[in-house]
Amino acid sequence: MKMGTALIYDEEMTKYKLLWVDPACKIEVPERLTVSHDALVRNSLADRCVAIPVREATDAEILLAHSEEYLEAVKKTPYMTLEDLKEFTLQYGDVYFHPNIYHCAKLAVGAALQLVDSVVTGKVRNGMALVRPPGHHSMRSAANGFCVFNNVAIAARYAKQKYGLERVLIVDWDVHHGQGVQYCFEDDPSVLYFSWHRYEHQKFWPQLRESDYDSVGKEKGAGFNINVPWNKVGMENSDYLSVFCHLLLPVAYEFCPDLVLVCAGFDSAIGDPEGEMCATPDIFAHLTHLLMNLAGGKLCAVLEGGYNLTSLPQAVCQTVQTLLGDPLPQPANLSGPCTSALESLHCVRSAHRPYWSCLKHAADLPTSDISTKRIKLAEEEEEKTPKEEEKSTEEKVWPEPPKRVAPPVRSVALLPKDVTCPEGCKRFSSSEALDPLTVSKLRENFLKDADDGDALTTLSSLISITEEMKKNEICSGLALVRDVTMAMMCVVQHAAAALSNRVLVVCVGNGKVPSHIAEEGKALVVQIGSESTEEQKCKYYIPVCLKKGCSDMSGFIQAVFGLFLPLGYEYDPSLVLLVRMPDSRIHDRMWQQLTALLQSFAQGHTLVLMQEDEKACVGPTASSLLGDPAPPLERLQAPLPQDMEAMERLRHRLQADWKLLQITAPESG
Numbered sequence: 001m002k003m004g005t006a007l008i009y010d011e012e013m014t015k016y017k018l019l020w021v022d023p024a025c026k027i028e029v030p031e032r033l034t035v036s037h038d039a040l041v042r043n044s045l046a047d048r049c050v051a052i053p054v055r056e057a058t059d060a061e062i063l064l065a066h067s068e069e070y071l072e073a074v075k076k077t078p079y080m081t082l083e084d085l086k087e088f089t090l091q092y093g094d095v096y097f098h099p100n101i102y103h104c105a106k107l108a109v110g111a112a113l114q115l116v117d118s119v120v121t122g123k124v125r126n127g128m129a130l131v132r133p134p135g136h137h138s139m140r141s142a143a144n145g146f147c148v149f150n151n152v153a154i155a156a157r158y159a160k161q162k163y164g165l166e167r168v169l170i171v172d173w174d175v176h177h178g179q180g181v182q183y184c185f186e187d188d189p190s191v192l193y194f195s196w197h198r199y200e201h202q203k204f205w206p207q208l209r210e211s212d213y214d215s216v217g218k219e220k221g222a223g224f225n226i227n228v229p230w231n232k233v234g235m236e237n238s239d240y241l242s243v244f245c246h247l248l249l250p251v252a253y254e255f256c257p258d259l260v261l262v263c264a265g266f267d268s269a270i271g272d273p274e275g276e277m278c279a280t281p282d283i284f285a286h287l288t289h290l291l292m293n294l295a296g297g298k299l300c301a302v303l304e305g306g307y308n309l310t311s312l313p314q315a316v317c318q319t320v321q322t323l324l325g326d327p328l329p330q331p332a333n334l335s336g337p338c339t340s341a342l343e344s345l346h347c348v349r350s351a352h353r354p355y356w357s358c359l360k361h362a363a364d365l366p367t368s369d370i371s372t373k374r375i376k377l378a379e380e381e382e383e384k385t386p387k388e389e390e391k392s393t394e395e396k397v398w399p400e401p402p403k404r405v406a407p408p409v410r411s412v413a414l415l416p417k418d419v420t421c422p423e424g425c426k427r428f429s430s431s432e433a434l435d436p437l438t439v440s441k442l443r444e445n446f447l448k449d450a451d452d453g454d455a456l457t458t459l460s461s462l463i464s465i466t467e468e469m470k471k472n473e474i475c476s477g478l479a480l481v482r483d484v485t486m487a488m489m490c491v492v493q494h495a496a497a498a499l500s501n502r503v504l505v506v507c508v509g510n511g512k513v514p515s516h517i518a519e520e521g522k523a524l525v526v527q528i529g530s531e532s533t534e535e536q537k538c539k540y541y542i543p544v545c546l547k548k549g550c551s552d553m554s555g556f557i558q559a560v561f562g563l564f565l566p567l568g569y570e571y572d573p574s575l576v577l578l579v580r581m582p583d584s585r586i587h588d589r590m591w592q593q594l595t596a597l598l599q600s601f602a603q604g605h606t607l608v609l610m611q612e613d614e615k616a617c618v619g620p621t622a623s624s625l626l627g628d629p630a631p632p633l634e635r636l637q638a639p640l641p642q643d644m645e646a647m648e649r650l651r652h653r654l655q656a657d658w659k660l661l662q663i664t665a666p667e668s669g
């Protein structure tokens, strides 16, 4: 499956600016768009995208989220004098008008709708629209926070109306609360709105009570509005990933959207004068990737904020390059979430516990005292604020994200001669002979009794593949082997010893695993099955046991988000070995999701091992390795309480060693 990434941009949207002095608005400049687009061109990303023209939204489309009175009022702004514009502006908060902004605002909405059209009709797989003015603060009858029309809210209504989509997920990773989007869909269960935002116990703009975690939606829409308030500045990559793994992703998969819209603001990146957060631009590659296997890959990112003219274009490039399917960057400095982030996470999970079965059995919840805590925390905060005068954000420095070079070969397949190589994969044939020392070691360690030439060839090929991955000649690979256990032992041993790699081994199904290698920390072995063959005896061997084994999709996906992803991020392997044990009974779709999600790690260096007779899995596995979106899972049942409790116990035990597993603040649980 080859489908492109749309890029929607038009220079016209740079043709308005602030015409008077207003400190609140001076950061919203035309250069935001030009530097972003230039960076896409300079990094040869723009030319890899499908360019889609913008168009003006019609009145009817704008009215999907706005009142007629408001539209009529905005319509008059092109004819106003400077004085009239200033006065008109005064009735709204933190926004400015310009004679050309109405035109640009229509193009911004139109760009979002063009993007939805291209993605939903399958012209492209996904895409990004670079627009000005942004949208998520604008309300039914009011401009606000640099926003005139609510681009993404309109896009969601449009997608539902025009294409009959049942469920739309809106992920708002801008650092401000998109209150306009919240108001639009508050009572609507067909649109799940997620937003994290700088809040500081309501001291940060727009200072709304309803931006807190306890605004969960109203009436039928209860549970479909998720607010994650950041009560401190300086949130880092770990904090963002933590919220994705332990909240957004499980809920989003349970919601099972037909389309994902992203309010893609980059004022949540390091260096931004508004956000004052410390997440690096490459984290947006990961956030994007983690959303790309929902809704069959149908993802539309629409620019919102982002005011640091260095981190903004870097983060835009990371996002677009990920949409294009390039291997992910190695995630940097994941030291675990901070206390304040954990407190927020805990509060949001508690507030949403009644609505989502993935949160039901969580053992992290003392449940009472949430409102008193709210006050207590606000008081504590008071004391800390004054001394927090660090370096001003403008002078913050961070390294430019390293270039993400796709290896010359994306995926190889090591297959018996009678199995055809899937399209897009290269059949692996070992070009160089292995050095004799390695061969003799292989013989000695794995093939003592049998003088098995075939087995030796297979094992040495597997080792060659990992070596070429290390040289970044090959991105990923899959192999059908006669004995997965032996192949796994062999690869892990070699990678740990000769390549001195950290290997993440993910074993799906029951059977013997290389736990002795895990003991040395050279490998992190996670195993998921129906029986725990071995007790967990060290930090690096983690058995997950599900009552119904891997055939239980709900339990399985919980383990993926709640355990595997955070563990993988923190371990930061340079190779992922995904092993499908015989008779694992995992569903195809779940297998594809897992394969796709694991490419977050090790720059996509994943080697998949499967038993010789599982020929039917070769196609689907290859497809996921090649970056095709995994097919959506059906809407999930509630996971089994006993499984959830077992996982919670495991998480509890492990969280001292693995900080990204935490979901409660040290003193608060």
Ligand code: Q9C
Residues within 6 Å of the ligand: 023, 024, 025, 094, 134, 135, 136, 137, 145, 146, 147, 174, 176, 205, 265, 267, 274, 304, 305, 306
């Ligand atoms: N320190 C968007 O990011 N407040 N809008 C400015 C100046 C308004 C942000 C206060 C921020 C609006 C789309």
Ligand code: ZN
Residues within 6 Å of the ligand: 174, 175, 176, 265, 267, 304, 305, 306
């Ligand atoms: Zn913003």
